[in-house]
Amino acid sequence: MINFNGTLLSEADSKLIVNNRGYKYGDALFETLKVVNGKIFFWEDHYFRLMSSMRILRMDIPMNFTMEFLESEILKTLEANDLLNASARVRLNVDRGEGGKYAPSKEAQVHYNISAEPHNLPFYNIDDSRSYIVDLYKDYFVAPGLLSGLKSNNKAIQVIGSIYAKENDFDNCLVLNTNKSVIEALNGNLFLVKGDTIKTPPLEDGCLKGVMRKQILELLAKDVNVTVEEASISPFELQKADELFVTNVIKGIVPITKYRKKTYGSDFAQSLIAKLNAKLRLL
Structure with a gap:
């Protein structure tokens, strides 16, 4: 299940609109998160980096984009994918929606989507037997x-x-x-x-x-x-x-x-x- 602006959709139903600015111009940001048993590693650092990046790109940050709100949306997505009590890799993507050419139109509004997949290592380790x-x-x-x-x-x-x-x-x-x-x-x-x-x-x-x-x-x-x-x-x-x-x-x-x-x-x-x-x- 994919979380699109708070609505949980199947992957088959979660198609991006072709006019999405993230798709057309790369007008989007993302955070890759590691979550274990519902605990988002270093969530505060991820959140403030995202907010800082949105300001640099001059995105209008929605009033509800608090750390608590986005955390709850991430956990909701994990629960919908049966990953709330497991180790998971989560992608939180933020884009400027649709509208405009290079310059966003007045109608362009920030959207978000969240996806999650299993990740098999809850803690960090180094495999000495593997070359890199x-x-x-x-x-x-x-x-x-x-x-x-x-x-x-x-x-x-x-x-x-x-x-x-x-x-x-x-x-x-x-x-x-x-x-x-x-x-x-x-x-x-x-x-x-x-x-x-x-x-x-x-x-x-x-x-x-x-x-x-x-x-x-x-x-x-x-x-x-x-x-x-x-x-x-x-x-x-x-x-x-x-x-x-x-x-x-x-x-x-x-x-x-x-x-x-x-x-x-x-x-x-x-x-x-x-x-x-x-x-x-x-x-």
């Missing part, structure tokens, strides 16, 4: 700036980059901005470990303002044994690193095991994911 090989994606580049960091429906680079990765037997690719700095992976933020220094690209470089990125930075800030830098990463630094890992809300932390001829360990990532799961138990 990446390469640089260099066919297209991301413009630096905060607009590139929005979780919008315009994901052309992620789509064609994923096709490139699949065609070349890579598990993921790292994305560059127009300054040729490495900013993120196709599906998450990037962290680099070198000795006791942990680096991640700054938001100004064009990387996603990731919810899991925020959690990891908060955990690292409490570790007196490491130095954390939000600084640009050059491709040359990748092969000098001790560890590289990708973060997102669904998978948590995914260590990269190989980039070109360089192989990496995962000791730091393992210790970090233990802290992340401990934090979740306190939520």
Whole structure:
């Protein structure tokens, strides 16, 4: 069942209108949520990121779009799909409805839809037996700036980059901005470990303002044994690193095991994911 503006519909009945602005112009935002037994992981961070992104896109935020209202709609959708007492992946999509060309018409109003599917891992873990090989994606580049960091429906680079990765037997690719700095992976933020220094690209470089990125930075800030830098990463630094890992809300932390001829360990990532799961138990 799909939740369309509060109405539960079957997938067969949940067709988008062809004039929907999210479909026509990518005039839409989304949040990917991990929910376990009715608990939305990091819901407050997701909600405020969505509200901030809607303001940046100058959407008229409906008065009923409170954190409590949207949470209740998510839980209603999970219950309709028999996932309220299970682990689930949820997509909350917000668009500007129908009307207008590039400029929205006065009739255009914000709509939302929510879909849910089962997800088999309630907590985060790292599978040491699995390789995770990446390469640089260099066919297209991301413009630096905060607009590139929005979780919008315009994901052309992620789509064609994923096709490139699949065609070349890579598990993921790292994305560059127009300054040729490495900013993120196709599906998450990037962290680099070198000795006791942990680096991640700054938001100004064009990387996603990731919810899991925020959690990891908060955990690292409490570790007196490491130095954390939000600084640009050059491709040359990748092969000098001790560890590289990708973060997102669904998978948590995914260590990269190989980039070109360089192989990496995962000791730091393992210790970090233990802290992340401990934090979740306190939520």
